[in-house]
Structure formats: structure tokens, C-alpha cells
Amino acid sequence: MHNQIEIKVESPISIANANSNAQHLIVHQRKGKVNTRLGPDLYRASLRGDWKAAKTALSQDKNIACIEITERGDRALHIAAAAKQTAFVHNLVEHLNTSDLELQNRHGHTAFYFAVVSGVVEIAKVMYEKNKNLTTIRGSIGKTPLEMAILLRNRKMVEYLYPITPLEDLNAEECIEILVATIHTDMFDIALKILNAAGAKIVTSPTTDKGRALKILARKPLSHNHRIQERIWETLVSIIFTVPYIPYFKRIYSSLQMRRQASRLVKGLREQIMTLPDSDIIKLIQETQVFHDAAKIGNVEFLTLFAHLYPDLIWKVDLNKYSIFHVAVINRQEKVFNLIHQIGAFKDLITLYKDKEGNNILHLAGKLAPPSRLNIVSGAALQMQRELQWFKEVEKIVSHSLFDMKNNDDKTPRELFSEEHKNLSKDGEEWMKKTATSCMVVPTLIATVAFAATFTVPGGNNETGTPVFLKNRWFTIFVISDAVAMFSSTTSIMMFLSILTSRYTEDDFLFSLPAKLMVGLVSLFASIVCMVLTFSATFFLVYNEEKHEQLPRLVAALAWLPITIYAVLNYRLWIALIHSTCWPAMVMFQPGKHRLY
Template sequence: MIFNILISMSLSGIGLYLVERYPEMATAEVHGVGSPLAVLARKTNAFPSGAVSHWQLLYDHHVKYPIKLQQRAQMQHDALELVKSLCMEILELDDAKAFSLFQQPLLIAANLGTHEIIEEIVDVFPPAIWASDEENHNVFQLAVLHRRENVFNLIHQMSDYKHLITRYIDHPHDNNILHLAGKLPSSDRLNLVSGAALQVQRELQWFKEVKKFVQPGQKEAINKDGKTPWMVFKEAHEQLMKDGEAWMKTTAQSCTVAATLIATVAFNAGLKVPGGDSKDGLSQFFNDTSFGVFAVADAISLFSSVTSILMFLSILTSRYSEDDFRVALPRGLVVGMSMLFISIISMMIAFSSAIYLVFGYLRARIVIPVGSILVLPVTLYVLLIPLYQIITRSKLIGPGLFGKQSTRILH
């Protein structure tokens, strides 16, 4: 009991010491809690897979808690070492008892996405990969149900057994793994992606990835309700797709208005250059370097804003089919928003150049305050980078979300 409390308190280093001194602790089970390995499997934040986001890690490392980051790395190292130690002690038991002790932590890890525990267990005891819960869901079916891509990706590290393990049928609904991919996940997993349209894209990517590993007959298999996997998907995601269409249209309309305003301003600025025209029709600042910066920045702002408008118009006129949600719509949104951001920054540069041309050399008291104020939009743009990154990753995440995580052979 004390050993389990230490693990719950993330004191894996002390737990590792106790296992070395008292090996019998590794196989002791507590009613309602399970073995120490099961307790450790619930501590998702003790492993790299349960770590905070990249942005939070970067912030902690450089700004807030550089020492705390080192402590987290040590905690994760101790937790992995403790898992290995517990697995080795369980291996000393007979196969039936070992399978029993490995089953619960393995399924817990699959539910919560702690792939490190699954890898360690299967590495020392390969038969554990065939463990299933009371509804006959194995590790990969649980990973699909709960959208744990880091667990499902372990299938890429398996040998030909992966074609057997995907044949499991659950009880009592007779769903295969592709039926489970067609179900709507819990809201906490769905909301990891911002926006209903990008959530639909993520769901379609999951369905397509799982489809690669099932047998041809499973793709059109009928469950107990008489539904194929694709029928399950369409029924479960019908409302989400409607919400995705509405979200995409609202976003595109708002961005179109902003891009149109920028295009109008950039077009007018190009016709009415600062300083007026000389007798030969050229600007009085034609030979000034700042005028060249103004002209280039204004042209970039105009062309990028027009490109943005065209991309958002293509979104508004889309058919909103499943294929559109998977590729065309996210790509259009990424390109449109990228061009919009470029046009905003270019417009700020063009405006700064114009202010410098008009007031530059003689009126520093005007140029400096105006230049300082221009920092505000740039700062707001930087604050929007995490949101923009989410949208960009949602477009690029197709090849990046799934795939082999390491060269380690699972089974």
C-alpha cells in the first residue's frame, strides 16, 4: 500500500530503491487499485508521452521554470526505470500469473495513451499484446476508441502479427476495429483540435489510417446493428460535419472581410504614393531606399491579400464533402490565413516606410512614437502564433500524426 502511495506521489526514485530491496512489492496487489505497475500506468504525467505541450516546455525552459524542467526529466527517467524493474520482477512468476499482472496496466496504458509502458511490457512478455478487456477490446482497439495515436502507432513496429490483432471483434456489438474508428470519441479527445472542421479532418485521418490495417472483408463488415464501418462513421459524425461546415464558412467570411479591406488600402496606397509626383511623373522619393521598401511591401500586401480572398472564396463555394474536409478545406484555410498574415505585416511595413519618407529626417519626435505603436500589431501577431500553429499542424498532421515512432520491434 505504501509503495503504491509513493508511486502516486511521483516518487519513482524511492520506489525503484524499494523494489531493489524488497522485490515482493512488485507483485503485490491491492484490492480496487491493482498492482504497482497498474498504479504507475495511471500516472500519465510521469512519462514523456504525458508531458505538456511543446510551447509550454519551451516557455518553462527559457522563461519560467528551468530547474523544474530538469526535475521533470529526472522524474520521467525514474518512472521508466521503475517500469523496467517491475516488469523484470513479474517475469519471475509463472506465465499465467505474469499475464494476469501485465493485463491490467497494459489496458490502462492503452486507454490513457502511455505507450512507454506498453512497449516495456510487450518487450519482456510478448503474449501480453493479446490481452483484452471484458468487451474484447485489445490494446489497439482501445487506442482507436480513445484516439491515442501514440499507442496505435505501435502497430507500425509489429511484425505480421498486426494483421491478426486487428481481427478482434468486440462484444456484444460485433464491431471490428474500423467500426470503432467510425465512432465519435469523447469530447476531451475531440477538443484537442481547435474548430469543428479541423476535428472532422482529424477523424477522417483516423478512419483512413485504421483502414490500412484491416482485411478487405472487414472494410464492409456488418456489425450487430447491420451497419458497415463507413455507415457508423457518417451517422456518428453527421452533426460534427454540419458544425464543421458552419465553422469553416464563418471563419472564411470573417477573413474575407479583413483581406478585402487590406487589398483596398494597399491598392489605394499604390496609386497615391507619398510625396506626390514630380514633373516627369515619378515620385519625389523615387531614388530613396525607403520608397523602394514602401513599393515592394505595398505590392506584397496587395497580392497576398488578393490571394487570401481567392482562397477563402474557394472555401465558401466548396461542396463540403468528406474528401474536402480531409484535404482541400484545411489546405485552403492554411494558405488563406498565411496570405492574410503576410498582407497585414506587409501593410505595416509599407505604412512605416511612408511615415519615414514624409517625416523621417527632420521630425524624429513623430517617427519614433509612431514606430513604437506599430509594434503592437506585430506583438498581437506573435500571440496568435500558437493558434496558427494548431491550424497549420492540422493540415500537415496527416503524415505526421501516424507512423513508426521508433525502430524497436514490438512483437
């Protein structure tokens, strides 16, 4: 399907005269007249929007506006519309007859078609008010102006064209093409209107490919705001959306609106499909494999919406003999996989399915995840951890007899896992060692400085050996922060040393290594914070005179700057570590909010 149209504004037709310099010949198609002088002037005027020059040319020959002035057969209105000359088009249309606006160039495009492609609604509006038939004239690739505007993602033009495009004059195939185009471009509100206006014609027609709209919707995120928490969140975002200068919440609000519209569209399409005979519904679902497409991207909302229409979806397999749960395991979609907890003992039957290579569902969990799902976690070690979590979770729901079952390559699930993840395990080991080595430098320096600061307190000691600032509150902060910095930096060093001396077996990546890295980084961050606090307290103690009261505050504020930068630059790693250690697999893999039936 072509989703773009190329517009070229070409030079006027020129034919060399054998007896003189080249002269521009403009041929009037209807009357056969030849004008060798006005054509190029009108071309330049149309391109530049110079209505004064065009008016002069039209005053000498009023028919010149309807003749071809480029090799493509474009007329003045074509050129002006493509050049987005709104005022020029408005004046030129007043000098044209109604039928003149239907003239097409040699590629079958009207000037209105060019106006739609240009995206200037005002130009299209001027032409349509002159001729109401322009919205039904197709272009060279057989698409209506409305469909072309949709494919070009010009929402303003689509919103203008939809009410004035007579859908009743379009056949079912054209209606489904427009519906599919709106879903492709996320214009779900327009798609809903089209479905309500022509849904019966689309669904009941035997010639339309009804599965195309379903397949596209299966790959779109939907809103399932049936929980009170979700409704409260959407209401809150809607309120904040009204506050100006908050673009972030405006994007969230737009996303929520699109998800709600997509959900309504799925429900509307489902209602239309339910009017078909049962045999047609089953054939439509089996041919499109729409449930497997939804499971592949984790569109659990789509699955649950259609589960009421077609309860047997859990038993259907694709060409590879995969159910939706097998597809979820392969593509690491935990939301879809969690639905298996809702089918009771039936899950024991589904897990016995084998594919063409003899792999059961545990073998599929042993395969390496697709890159798109693997890369949602930062770091090879944490990716290895997530893969292990998936394998362990699938182990919980299958029979023990599947643990030792071999596929056609004579491999058990665990052997297949080790083979598939060999390189990832090696990369995880290297990543862990490099991270530990790099991070161990800083706590070593902090431990050295903190140890030295214990014996060289600010201000020194008096004759009895007591610190001069002993009763000062900043001295108490200095002592406590220095002690915590010493303790936390030592802890960090020990954790990173433990990482460097680990065995790096597969099971070590499940909890041991990520936990050690988390403790090491947290203690490192704590030691940095305490060292900066110690530094700040020292300045407040030394420069405690009134004339210097602003200096320690300034230095202390600047000292916190590197900590902030460090936290901002490494926020992804912090999130990944917190998720992997404080948000275990038992939370990720559990019956969720979505109900299958």
C-alpha cells in the same frame, strides 16, 4: 481510501456548575484529579504558542500537560502541534516523559500524527527524538504517519519520515499501501526505495494486491531515453537547470527526472514480478488488464517495457474483446497504434477481431473520439480532419473485406463514421464559414487602401509626373510592400470566398478546407505585415528631416504592435493549421522510435 484527515481545534470541555457560573473541568485520566482553573489557560497558551503562560500553569500542576482539554480528547501537545507552534512544542516536549508522547486523543491520534499532518518537519523531529516509537503508531484510519504524509503530498515530511520508519515492522499489505500511495502522488524516488527495501516481501506475499501498483504506473508518463537525441536534450536541460531565474527549464527538468524515476520503478517492479511462477504472472496481467489501461492513455513506454516480459500481450483482449490496438484506435493514441507496424502479418489476424456489438477495428475508427482526445485540436473543422485521418489510416491496414462488413446494427464502417460525426461535420462547416466571414473583412480593407495608395504616392509627383522620392530607398520599400499587400490581400479574399462556396462534404475536411484556410490566413497575415511596412515607409519619406528623425521610428514601432498581439493571441490556431497542412497523417501514423520487442 481516505487521503485526508480533518484536524479540529475545539474549545475546552465546559460543565456548568448548578450553583455558580460555568467552570472548566479538566480531568486527569491517570490520577483522576480535577483542575477547574489551569486547563483553559493551557489550551489558550498552546493555541497561541504562549510558553510563558503555559510554564506558569505547569509550575502549579506538572501533570496538566497530560490531561484532555478538548471534547476530542486533545492534550496540550496535540493543540500546539496542530497550530504549528514549533517553539512551544520544543519546550513542552522537554517537560514530558517519553511515554507521554504516545498518548492518543479519543479518535486515536497522537500529537506526532498531528505534527505530520501539519507538515512542519521540525515539530515532528522534536517529538521523534524524544520517542522513537512514534512512527509506527497508526491513526484512526489505520495509516502510519509516513503513509499519511504521502497522501497529503508533503514531500519534505515524507523525506524525513521514510528513513526513520522501520519497514521491516510493517506487513506486506501496509508496504503495498505505502508503495501505491507514493506512486499516486508521483514520489517515484521514495517508491523506488520502498520497492528495493521491501519488494520481495510485497511480491511474494499471497495476500498483497500486486496489480494495484502496476495499474497506477500504467497511467503515468515514462521516459524512454534510449535515443541519442533524447539523451542530448536531457543533458542540455540539466545544464540549463543550473542557471538561476529560469523556472521554465526547472519545471522541464523536474518532469524529466520524474519520468526517469517512473521508468526505473517500472523496471524494478518488472524484475520483482519475474520471480513469480509463469502462471501467476499471466493471472496478474489478465486480472489487472494493465496493458489496456496503458494503451488507453498512450503509455507506449510501459507497453514496450513489459513486451519483453510478456510477448503475448498483443493477443490479449479485455471484456469487450479489444486488443491494445483496438483500445488505441478508440482513444486515438497514435503512438500505441504505430506499434502494429512491427508485428508483420499478425496484424491481419488482429484486425479481424470483433467486439460484442460486431464492430471490427474499422468500425471503432468510425466512432467519435473521446472528448479528451478530440479537444487536443482547436476548431471543429480541424477536429473533423483528425478524425478522417484516423479512419483513412486504419483503412490502410485492414483487408478490403472489412470495408463493407456490417455490425449488429447493420452499418458499415463508413456509415457508422457518417452517423457518429454528423454533428461534428455540421459544427465544422459553421466554424469554417464564421472564420472565413470574419477574416475576409480585414483583407478587403487592406486591398482598398493598397489600391488607393498606388495612385497617391507620398510626396506627390513633379512636373513630369515622376514621383518626388523616386530615388529614395524608402520609396522602393513603399512600392514593393504596397504591391505585395495588394496581391496577398486579394489572394486572401479569394481563399475565404472559396471556403464559403465549398460543398462541405466529409472528404473536404481532410485536406481541401484546412489548406484553403491556411493559405487565406497566411496571405492575410502577409498583407497586414506589408501594409504596416507601407505605412512605416510613408512616415520615413514624409518626415525625413533631421529634426523629425525620431518620429517615424516611434510610429513605425507602434505600428508593429497590433501584429504582435494578433500573432500571440492566435498562436494555437496557427499551430493547429500548420500541423494539419504541413504535418500530414503520413508523418503521424508511421513506425515510431518505440520497439515492441
